[in-house]
Amino acid sequence: MKRTIVTRPAMSRARRVVWTRWGITLLLVLLLEAACRLGFVPKLAVLPPSEVIAAMVALLSTQEVLTNVAETFSTVAIAFTASVLTGFVLGVALHGAPRLRRAIDPLLASYYAVPIFVFYPLLVALLGLGALPLMAIGYLAAVPAMLIATLLGLDRVPPVLRRVARMHRLGRVSTAVLVILPAALPNLFQGIKLSLAYAFIGVIAGEFILSSGGLGYAIAFAYDSFDNRTMYGLMLFVLLSAVISNGLLSSWESRLQRRRGLQ
């Protein structure tokens, strides 16, 4: 009974923030719509949002676009899953090997300063023109995010919790599963969210540069053939996919945090 007192006001405040956010988004969309309709923006460069939405809906009922969507999504899914798994395993391993970690730390820190897309042609040369180089670029873009988040999460486990585990005479596995993992979970979640974003960016950008299918390719193709409706329709779809997948992970995450009485 005491719990409701604590969580109630926080919940409704969070809800108000969400409504405000959607309100602002809607307002901006309406402004853009008006600007297009009233001729403030050249019709050739920007389509009014209503037409973009209509174009997206129409596109999503064509077999060709659905094939591209399936291609991109499955490539992203594979790159994302593989990067989360390897990032986590490498993070755990590196956490247990401080010397190696000190040697590798500068590399990790500067990883995202390197535009890894310059290596994409090389990946194509090595792996051929198909889904493989795309998976590779998405994977390479996403792995370090998960690795760094895992290291951070493990670093932040309060040392006293490990001592509590030893006081309860837990073995290595029980300590990891019952104490370390739950304690590091918030950071792991950050890593998972970032990995998804990076994998998505990596794959779409790869398709953009050089590929024979997928959403990025379709957008680039539409751009090259001055097909604004297709281009904007697909762009909106990519945007929505990213926002929705991230939103799903975020709501899962905040459910987790609420369970800890946070937020």
Add this chain to the structure above:
Amino acid sequence: MTDATAAHAVLHGVTRVYPGANPVHALGPIDLSITRGSFFSVVGPSGCGKSTLLDVLAGLSPPSAGRITFEGQPVNGTVPDGVGVVFQEDSSFPWLTVRDNVAFGLRRIGTDPAEIARRVDHAIGFMGLTDFAAAYPAQLSGGMRQRVCIARTLVLRPRLILLDEPFGALDQQTRLLMGDELLRLWRETDATVLLITHALDEAAMLSDRVGVMSARPGRFIDLLDTGWPRDRDSRIVSDPGFGAITARLWSSLRTESMKAIGARA
């Protein structure tokens, strides 16, 4: 032989040096025998090695030299069965409710669920947390979280209970009452208690024996038997003997505390 059975935990020439580029000699040498069923308190200046003593005694870290035995068995590197520790820092699990925090150890050792429920309820009630059984640590105050940690350890019914400033986050009144509860628990369970505290009055009121530690590296510079009856509570603060004990503790501790903060005596 009576001596060996009366001693519950024994330290022989125990020292602890934290290794590193600048090794820190934190503790000892310590020679100490803690009588079975007694209430032993340790006071000492900040940073003198009290927590280090607890760590070594509990088997959480190995001594750099010396031997430790608990119930006649050597302690090295692992926490023996029957030893329970309450740490100085907040060590509640933020992802578990109060109830699940307290049940953690019993679930681990596979106690019967009905028995777990009974003992957990009792421990939660004992610590005054009944209304918060379903809350998460983030929803509790610091003092309440510390009580969760105490309950989580007590529910295991350790035969040797090591408490590192468990009431540090509590106000003076609550502290006195919790002290009474601890005394009651100690009488009911026949456990041996080692309490680390920075409150001299707390040490004087609760203990059969108080050890005063020197500035780092911590050694015992005074061991004082209070001579209180087993059946005591916080009301003994009005006993004339109480003032004398606190005064002696303070006179032993004064110079050491000054050393610890770098002042001149």
